[in-house]
Amino acid sequence: MTAPENDEQFTVVRNEEEQYSVWWSDRTLPAGWFDAGFTGTRQECLDHIDRVWIDMRPASLRRFMTANRAA
Amino acid sequence: MSAPTLSNDRRRLLAERLLSRQTRPVPRRDPAAVAPLSFAQQRLWLADRMAARPEQFCVPLALRLSGPVDADRLRAAFQSVVDRHEVLRTRYRPGAGGPVQIVAARATVDFAVDPDLDPASAAEYRYDLETDLPLRVRLIPRGPHEAVLVLTIHHIASDSWSVGLLFDEVREAYAAGLENRPADLPDLPVQYADYALWQHAQARGDRLAARVETARQALEGAPESLEMPHDRPRPATRTGLGAFHRTALPPDLAARVHAAARAAKVTPFTLLLALYRVLLGRHAGTGDVVIGIPAAGRGRPEIDRLIGCFLNMLVVRGDIGAAGTVSDLIAAEHRRVLAAIEAEVPFERLVEAVAPARGTGVTPLFQTTFSYRPAEPALGSLGPAAVTPYDLPGGVAQYDLALDLTGTADGGIAAVWAYDDELFDAATVAALAGRFAGLVAAAVAAPAGPVADLPVLTPAEHDDLLRRGRAGVRDEDTxxxxxxxxxxxxxxxxxxxxxxxxxxxxxxxxxxxxxAHLQSLGVRSGDRVGVLVGRRAELPAVLLAVARAGGTWVPLDPAHPADRLRYVLADCGARALVTDGAPAGLADGIPVVEVDAERPDAVPSPVPLPPERPAYLIYTSGSTGRPKGVAVPHAALSRVFRALRAQLRFGRHTRFVAVSTVAFDVAQLELLLPLTAGGHVYVADAVRATEPGALAALVDAWRPTTVHATPSLWRLLAQLDWRPDPGIQVLCGGEAMPATVAAWLSEHVAEAYNSYGPTEATIFASLHRLGGDAANTPIGWPLTSHTMYVLDARLRPVPPGAPGELVIGGPALAHGYPRLPARTAAQFVPDPYGPAGSRMYRTGDVVRVGPDGHLRFLGRDDHQIKVRGFRIEAAEVEAALTACPGVTGAVVTAGRDASGDARLVGHLTGDVPAPAALRAMLRERLPDYMVPSLFVTLGAFPLTPTGKVDRAALPEPGPVTGDPADRPQGPSEEVVARIWGELLGLDTVPATANFFDLGGHSLTLARLAFALGAEFGVEVAFNGLFERQTVTEQAALVQELLVAQILALGDDEAGEQLRRLS
Structure with missing residues (x-):
């Protein structure tokens, strides 16, 4: 049931925890997810995510760690 | 969208065929000729003789006659029709060259008047094709001006077009009789037997053979059968009986269908067929759908007025996955239907050509049919009596499911769903009918929209399915x-x-x-700490220490190869390693902490705990050829633990035996969950955790309240004839539950659960309490920490019962795969059904909701394999294999051994080393469970049309053919060889062949140790067999053990034994 590789268009999306995923370009984005500014085939989107998602910790954890280190 | 046009080649072909029809009419046969049966008749004749319920081949027609009826004149009218049509006077006898038609010169119509007859039983008739005539008529008067007329005609002599012809002729003959005039009926230049002879002559031509071959090729690779979600398993033999569900598309919707068909320049038939195909495909979980469509099979003037079986079933295969928009879908359907009509391949010839290897439980080539008639033929009147249809109860289901649509006088479209009621319940078919109406409405409203977005569920069903998937979830706090x-x-x-x-x-x-010590070594919040500790009481304490210090533990299995451990430690960037015996050089550059070292009393500095801090990072098999880490946050772990404590009623009384390797995520549950409830954990050592006899003894002695193990281990325990305390709570999971294990647990244990959960969803996502249904154990419904949905490739709910991917949401998911962003993004996707911004995990497990409402596991949709509880990426094993010298290609598949356990089979190309050498090399890189049990060397891999390795076409490992010189010698070798044969499913076992080369794996070895012990009455250690891997060596080992046992006996005892033996 994995989507076959075809020319379906996807968008790179991101939530408030700055976690990335992909969503179909022709469908409404689920609530709490935002267009991260990249569109292409599924594989192109995943390749893009490989380049941009550097720190994979959820944003809330990242902020907590920074705050506590500073303290 | 414009209608597809015929190519010039096709035009030429069509013209040629039309021309051939004009020039070669059906001739009248030589009166002396013996007529064979037509192709359609041959199939019916055979089917009739083989069927358990041959009445399925009768076509009943019941009519209500309102007004005066003259029974004698009606009989005469039927007689005149029988006189006109030879086929109504034909019987069928076996002949030397196949069955032949025996046409009687005259025959009296089987017509009776009986006011006491029940119309339903009047319609039920079993013909003997050799002795009976194919038409029977019963008139059932129900008062002076009311009667029911029941005609029953065997399909061998009719089709639906013929039934109309027959009634038209009867009507005219009856009216003529009443009016005392000759009946105005057309001449019949030829008879059905003439057509049968002509058809056989035509078939000898080359042109038909070529058309059949083209049609056969078009069906290559089609699914074995269309498996709609049945309410009951398919019986071995179809009865052909069934039921009807009648419904309608209302006039306003029908009007939109007509308009959309006009706009697409197709008939409503084509449009509705295309949408029926979508409905079926989305229910069966396939894009590739084969549908039968009836074609009148006439089209020549000389046979147009003949009663008889001319109907031909055209086989139309189409892929709904290939279509983009609804318009594209309809255009593609139009091309397919045109091509099928144009080729006009007799169904029977196509069945012969395809020669499907199928049982009688499945109809050949297709399992569903579709028809559409613009209008119901008018029944009119019979003399002064008005004629209306009389609905007979029950009916015939020649196929699993048939949809017959007819335009109605009010502008609507009547739908009759005929279904095999052994497969489907009435409610299931009614739901299908409701979804079809919704699908049609959506399609005609948005012809430019994508086919993939057509809703296959009604909005109420859609919402209900989602609600059930998230019914119990608690996500208010951690x-x-x-x-x-x-x-x-x-x-x-x-x-x-x-x-x-x-x-x-x-x-x-x-x-x-x-x-405190770890903190003193520099471990800070979020740092990873490797834990390489044997199975001992300190193990859970070490995990807790890492958490207490603020770190994330990375569990490592001491049994894994050093190469793999080194990779994991480097990949996770461990800050320290806690161990009780790490190989030298494993953890260069980081502090190594000994479990047993004396440490002063100390309390660590408190570390604030953000709920999203990972508790552990666990490595599972990875598709890139290397293991991949899964990071699980404390928030997820505490939620799963809370759900399980409540559901399993854990408390201070809980006593838990932990047997799973720490590298398996369920070990975190075994080692820690009881401790969060004040319970008591027994950490079983490696021997007790794997040898069933030792584990059983431990359970009997320590008396735990709860035990968790994989089905494979429970199976071994069951084979011991061991009886657990029936009050024990059993958790069983990690792989698909075999029926034998479920049955054994249900029988001997009061409270046993099948558990399910991928590492990415934190240990367990669902539990199912066993009971009754052992054959296909459900995986249950989600814990209060999870949501579960069965979704299609576009992540929308599939219809109840349809196969779909199990997707898990809720607040207890892992973060993902550190340092693998693309893989994480692909597997952890936006959850449109959960709170804003939430994610859900695509498991890749294919499941369905059974008729009882429970989720059942069907298989994997990728190359991931499960062996003894471990998920294995074939790619990781393949990567290790191709790294071996000489191996040029490797494909790893899952098979089953003689006991039904999963095992890996490596298919290799190249100059492949001997199995023993290969296995030794693999053990350097892979854990034992990932080393294939069998190797098959091939010249080249079979490929699919798209050039990928065709995994389904890989050869099965061949049987072992023993060299006669290598036969086991002497009684002990023979006994050992016999036990091997039973365990490995082999007829012959060579004396010097290696156990693992013959398909054994460590689990079968455990079973072998047990079987040898039982057979010879000695204690055979599992580890001892690892050193002795041939029949000869094992027989020698058994001898040594026996001798040692005898030497240990006292003189009296030895004398006693000797006396008993002599």
Missing amino acids: GTDLCTAVWSAGPGPAVSDADGERDYAWLTGYADRLA
């Missing part, structure tokens, strides 16, 4: 975190192993001292 729970759980016994019992004060004291 629950008590791990350390808080454990540190407040005492006093009392906490952890035991073979060395004795330790209490909570020891546990927290040990963990605090180690945590």
Whole structure:
């Protein structure tokens, strides 16, 4: 049931925890997810995510760690 | 969209065929000729003789006659029609060259008047084709001006077009009789037997053979059968009986269908067929759908007025996955239907050509049919009597499911769904009919929209399915975190192993001292700490210490190869390693902490716990050829633990035996969950955790309240003839539950659960309490920490019962795969059904909701394989294989051994080393469970049309053919060889062949140790067999053990044994 590789268009999306995923370009984005500014085939989107998602910790954890280190 | 046009080649072909029809009419046969049966008749004749319920081949027609009826004149009218049509006077006899038609010159119509007859039973008739005539008529008067007329005609002599012809002729003959005039009926230049002879002559031509071959090729690779979600399993033999569900598309919707068809320049038939195909495909979980469509099979003037079986079923295969928009879908359907009509391949010839290897439980080539008539033929009147249809109860289901649509006088479209009621319940078919109407409405409203977005569920069904998937989830808070729970759980016994019992004060004291030490080594919040510790009481304490210090533990299995351990430690960037025996050089550059080192009393500095801090990072098999880490946050772990404590009623009374390797995520549950509830964990050592006899003895002696193990281990325990305390709580999971294990657990244990959960969803996502249904154990419904949906490729709910991917949401998911962003993004996707911004995990497991509402596992949709509880990426094993010298290509598949356990088979190309050498090389890189049991060397891999390795076409490992010189010698070798044969499913076992080369794996070896022990009455250690891997060596080992046992006997005892033997 994995989507076959075809020319379906996807968008790179991101939530408030700055976690990335992909969503179909022709469908409404689920609530709490935002267009991260990249569109292409599924594989192109995943390749893009490989380049941009550097720190994979959820944003809330990242902020907590920074705050506590500073303290 | 414009209608597809015929190519010039096709135009030429069509013209040629039309021309051939004009020039070669059906001739009248030589009166002396013996007519064979037409192709359609031959099939019916055979089917009729083989069918358990041959009445399925009768076509009943019941009519209500309102007004005066003259029975004698009606009989005469029927007689005149029988006189006109030879086929109504034909019987069928077997002949030397196949069955032949025996046409009687005259025959009296079987017509009777009986006011006491029940129309339903009048319609039921079993013909003997050799002795009976194919038409029977019953007139059932029900008062002076009311009667029911029941005609029953065998399909061998009619089709639906013929039934109309027959009634038209009867009507005219009857009216003529009443009016005393000759009947105005057309001449019949030829008869059905003439057509049958002509058809056989035509078939000898080359042109038909070429058309059949083209049609056969078009069906290559089609699914074996269209498996709609049945309410009951398919019986071995179809009865052909069934039921009807009648419904309608209302006039306003029908009007939109007509308009959309006009706009697409197709008939409503084509449009509705295309949408029926979508409905079927989305229910069966396939894009590739084969549908039968009836074609009148006439089209020549000389046979147009003949009664007889001319109907031809055209086989139309189409892929709904290939279509983009609804318009594209309809255009593609139009091309397919045109091509099928144009080729006009007799169905029977196509069945012969395809020669499907199928049982009688499945109809050949297709399992569903579709028809559409613009209008119901008018029944009119019979003399002065008005004629209306009389609905007979029950009916015929020649196929699993048939949809017959007819335009109605009010502008609507009547739908009759004929279904095999052994497969489907009435409610299931009614739901299908409702979804079809919704699908049609959506399609005609948005012809430019994508086919993939057509809703296959009604909005109410859609919402209901989602509601059920998230019914129990609690996500308001995370629950008590791990350390808080454990540190407040005492006093009392906490952890035991073979060395004795330790209490909570020891546990927290040990963990605090180690945590403080780790902090002193520089471990800070979020740092990873490798844990490479044997199976002993300190193991849970070490995990807790890492958490207490603020770190993330990375569990490592001491049995794994050093190469793999080194990779994991480097990949996770471990800050320290806690161990009780790490190989030298494993952890260069990081502090190594000995489990047994003396440490001063100390309490670690408190570390604030953000709920999203990972508790552990666990490595599973990875598709890139290397293991991949899964990071699980404390928030997820505490939620799963809270859900499980409640559902399993864990508390201070809980005594849990932990048997799973720490590298398997369920070990975190075994080692820690009881400690969050004040319970007591026994950490079984490696021997007790794997040898069934030792584990059974431990359970009997230590008396746990709960035990978790994989089905494979439970199967071994069951084979011991061991009886657990029936009050014990059993958790069984990690792989698909075999029926034998489910049955054994249900029989011997009061409370047993099948558990399910991928590492990415934190240990367990669902539990199913066993009971009754052993054959296909459900995986249950989600814990309160999870949501579960069965979704299609576009992540929308599939219809109930349809196969779909199990997708898990809720607040207890892992973060993902550190340092693998693309893989994480692909598997953890936006959850449109959960809170804003939430994610859900695509498991890749294919499941369905059964008729009982429970989820059942069907298989994997990728190349991931499960062996003894471990998920294995074939790619990782393949990568290790191709790294071996000489191996040029490797494909790894899952097979089953003789006991039904999963095993890996490596298919290799190249100059492949001997199996033993290959296995030795693999053990350097892979854990034991990932080393294939069998190797098959090929010249080249079979490929699919798209050039990928065709995994389904890979050859099965061949049987072992023993060299006669290598036969086992002497009674002990023979007995050992016999046991091997039983365990490995082999007829012959060579004396010097290696156990693992013949398909054995470590689990079969455990079983072998047990079987040898039972056979020879000695204690055979599992580890001993690892050193002795041939029949000869094992027979020698058994001899040694026997001798040792006898030497250990006292003189009296030995004498007693000797006396008994002689």
